[in-house]
Amino acid sequence: MRRIGGRDIVAAIVIALVTGAIFTSPPLQVLQGLSLDILTALRGKLIGDRRDPATSPVVVVAIDSETYETAPFQGSPTQTWTREIGRVLDSISEGGAKVIGFDVIFKNSIEQSEIPFGDTSFGSRVRGFDRDYLIALRRLSDSGKLVLGEILSNDHPEVPYRAQQVAVRNTVRALNVHTDHDDVIRRMPLSFAIEGRPVPAMAAELAARATGAKPEIAPSDATELSGRAIPSAVPNTMTLNFRGRGRDIPTFSFVDLHACAEKGDRDFFRRAFGGKVVLVGTVLNFEDRKLTSMRLSGGYDGTPAARCALPAPASSPQKARSDVAGVFVHATAVRNLIEHDATTELGFPMRTILTIVVAAIIACAASIFAPTGALAAWLVLTAVYTAMAVGAFVHAKALPLAEPALASLAALASMIGYRFVLADRDERFLRKSFALYLAPEVIDTMVASGKMPALGGEMRNVTMFFSDLSGFSSIAETMTPGELVTLMNEYLSAMTDIIEGHGGYVDKYIGDSIVAMFGAPADDPAHATNAVRAALRCHEKLAELNANHPAFAGHGLSHRIGLNSGEAVVGNIGSRRRFNYTVMSDTVNVASRLEGANKYYGTAIMASETTMAQTGDTFAWRELDAIRVLGRGEAIKVFEPLAETGAESAEQTKVATTYAEGLASWRAREFAKAADAFGQMAKTDSASALFAKRALAFTANPPPPDWTPVNTLEGK
Template identity: 35%
Template sequence: MTEGKKESRKSGQRPGKVLRGVLLGLFALCVAFGFHGFGWLTTLENKSWDLRVKTGMDPGKASDEIVLILLDQNSLDWAADTLGLSWPWPREIYGAVASFCRRTGARSLGFDVIYSESSAYGVADDTFFGNELARFGRTANAVVLGTKSGQGRSWPSHLDRQRFPLEGMDLIPAIEPGKTGAFTGITLPVPEVAKSSAVLCNVNIASDPDGIYRKVPLFSRFRSQALPSLGLGVYLAAHPGAKAGLFMERGQLRMAVNGMIVPIDDRGRAALNYRGPSGSHAIYSAAWVIQSELQAREGVALPKETLRIFRDKYVLFGFSAPGLFDIHSTPVDSQFPGVEIHATLLENLLSGDFIRETPLWAALLFSGVLVVCCGVFTAFYTRALPMFSLITLFLFLPVGAGFAAYAAGIWLPVALPLTAVVITIALALIVNYATEGRQRRFIKNAFHHYLSPHVIDQILMDPDRLRLGGERRTLSIFFSDLESFTTVSESMDPEALTRFLNRYLTAMTDIIHSHGGTIDKYEGDAIIAFWNAPLDTPDHAERAVRAALDCQETLAKMRPAFQEQTGHAVRMRIGLNTGVAVVGNLGSDTRFDYTMIGDAVNLAARLESANKQFGTYTMISGDTRRAAGNTAVYRPLGKIRVKGKGKAVPIFEPMGKETYVSRQTVISAFETGLTLYDEGRFKEAAEVFSKIAKEDPAAAAYADACRRFTREPPKDWNGVWHMLTK
């Protein structure tokens, strides 16, 4: 088949396969989007995000502008052993922390501690702590907002309502009413602490349903009052004039803080860009800070390094002791103090690298392109290895894209496109099995009698290479017949004859199949086969010649056994021709065979028969000789004109090199005689042929012809041997 025809056939199949792939992909996307809408992909998405964060985190990027003071177990033990303090500590201890931060030049200080109850050590203790906070001035303290819990239901009149003026609050209900509903309950610090705080912050932040903190709100609403989270509050305490506001950008809610843009969702939450596990920021023990402050108050000169240790730092104070119950799970660490979550928010704010979430429309577009490509490619490449490669590629793409996007600070959904791809692949496999499977079964049933299993496997791997309708192809055509088979068959009973033929035909068929040939049919003892259909076989002539020589060699080995079985020396005659023929499924609507017709086929049959006149057993045409190249050694036999054809055909006898060497003297003499024959010098040619006639049946045939032409010279001699019978 020409490349143009194959390309035309394939191009005719492409629109249907493309449409099928597109429809499969879009259907899979709709199903996956339904799963997404029901929340069935949330767990997969969250777990994949945690993996991306763990893989891509970089503790070395943590800012040195942020430090943590942690009340750890060692601090609790130190206070109990040295100061005789049990839990809870008196407020003056926290006052010492605030005093030390002021002494060392901290930018601001945030306490992740709830001071909602009056101190057990009396009002003076609360007053002392409040005074220390007021002296420092740049402190943020915690409140707890709730819907069912909370000591109050309204904002206290003694507190300024505009400590955190947030512009654009009216945008929140427009996003999605209910999701951003305000808290109705509030638990405030004692008045001494609340009045002395620069900013009051909500520290009641909810985790995701699985208990992991991936996003935190930058602000919360208590009725109409906005309260920042602690991380933002620490920044605001250091920058009293900072302005904050909400605005819409391309349909997405954004928050601006002092010119810094923060991407937030419809609940005011930002996705945190964790630097690393707990301890990524500089940490100081509360015991060390308190000891240092007490020493300074006693007049001990602190080292210069200590006095500068918090200079221009944002300081956050919180708990890490297990018994104080402020340990949470995050994507990077299952033991993550709550204050470090607030520190991460502040870190992202200062660095301007909050994770940016991909809009739903963009995620759908990415998923759509992915599944359509997956559907189309899997429609075209149905073989096992390409299909496996495609499945691997398309399963990797959403995951790989998710990791690449994380490196760029983007949360690209993985669960949605991955699920859509899995559904697309599953549907493609089902459809391919239904369509390709039917085609495969047809091919096996149609060709298992004609082709070797290897060739059938090749067709099954790429059915597009097969064309079952009639087509014109250049074939190498094989005809064989047993010499004197009528005599052999008449001397054997039917059962013995059947056993003999089955053994003979099986051996010859195996050889033809091993050389990539197609069996056309058996006609009694005759075998008809061809090469270069249904699959393209560029070296078809070489294969045909090698198959013919192997058949003769194998039969020679089997001849003694066959002679014992049949009583005759079994020999086969083979004719080979290469030429254009029509090949395909030919027959009626209900019964057909994959066969061939044409002049090239008829010539191969004539060459097989011509062996009788020349006393040879394998004869090939000049076209086969040219196409086969140096596959064998070829002995010229002259030119013949078969009955019913006007054009003469050069003919050759192929043989192996060993045979040629052993017969070289005879063959050389034959070629000399053939030259004389072509020149019309019949008497001289007869003398040459006669000398080797006993050793060479072809020479004997030519000797007889030369003697006849000597007696009756032909007119218009052209050296052609005329075949008068079929």
């Protein structure tokens, strides 16, 4: 996670504004429709939302393939079906249908046929053929139960033939649909201007007659039905809500109803059509098919309703299709209007604002996180937002989906590009330039501040770590340059990994020596504990390398480590042209001297009393001596860390206990007793051997009365 500055915030805002405006602009308006398609598919997949067709206020009478293939309609032109259609319409009306709408247009009558038939035309020979049909139309129209359909067009209008128009007293309504730029029907017109006045479209007319209300224009220019405004994103249209994906519309085969009317089963018509809006239309596999918002999820040509007279034809189960018969588009519109279930879309301003907000969130995430993290944030946000949008769509509220998803993805890519080209250029330069010379924490500080490193320092409480290989010069003389480089690289890499793994910072390498500090540049309240733990682990690691690594075989390397804690100046120290992040103080010098003091006592790790005190009871210690190092007049007590508390071996405990007894006798001037105590461990412990020798010498030749038990070291 990176720290963002004011420039990044401005860039994120600008990117969000641009991407949001682009993806909601008119040229990309197809995305608004795509959102509806995706929401319809997701709702159907995740929620289901199927409704009982029996509760539908709308039913469809389908002039389907079964009708075309069954007598008396098989092989005869549709113009000859009018008497049968009139009979079925009467039965539907007597069954209690509220209103019947025609989604099929009979543009011609058989009575208009000009085909020669003897000395006259065929139409003249069958004059009066449509009389019963026209009477049925007049009767239904006069009762307010019939609306015929037409297609409005300047070039190729389709209208019922003139006799039908007269029969229904021009109760004809437009079947035109609203098609988006991608040829998909997602909305239905509510009215059309005819001769300067608004005339309801077919769906609006049928819904108005079914509810006994009249469509009105509110002061807000919204169309109202039964006192409720019809939601409209595009003026004078209604956004369709295909909640049941067509399966919520019962569908009756016309040929079965014809047989039912012949049979005189009035009860069936009352059960099927009582209180319903009926739409008559063609339902065929090749004619009048429409792409709708169900194109991604698949829609259905209704649900087959109960049969009356004819057995159901053997057929395979219904399958979802990308297109549906046009009559179901009108049926869905009527149901949406009656049930006040039309989809409510956000207007252009709110859609744009929401898209910009989502893009801004992702742009900010891209400015904070690495590209993979930002992509994960986009995936999570998109999933959460999609879930919210689907939840809203269940309640017929359509939030934009494609626009925010694509705009935020574009914002993500743009912000990553901006960071790569501009924002992170300085950071990459700093990290690349100083990665091998400065601690990661120092580089992070420089990146966060946006400033190049400069001279300066501060007082910090730190623990210094000095290590050096014992007798390495003589070992190096026996090795080739290649072998020496390999050995040193392996050794320094292993030790550095341990030091940095415990929070330390390697200041410098001096030949085979390592200078490191704990507690800077990163704050570490437990710097002394971590330094001691790192020293113990380094000692263990060297033993492992000696035993297992080919480059160390036969050399038996050993090292000495000195630890000291205290105040020190840390920071960028050097000249104005060249400097390094390092440390300076007496604390550093003492640690260096303690590293060298190990060779007097034969120990591997030596720590000052201040370091020991700052570790608390974390480790088991052995007090070695009180010494005065070169260049420092004040004596200091020095200690050897044995192991983590509780992890020390029995031998270490025995040596430490016996050594403590000898040291106490030594400081009490009981040199003979001290010599006996140290002598017990002299063969296995170099420090005990050193003190045993010194105690025996003082036994034979006691020191003066002003003697103090402090060992002054003459060299480094």
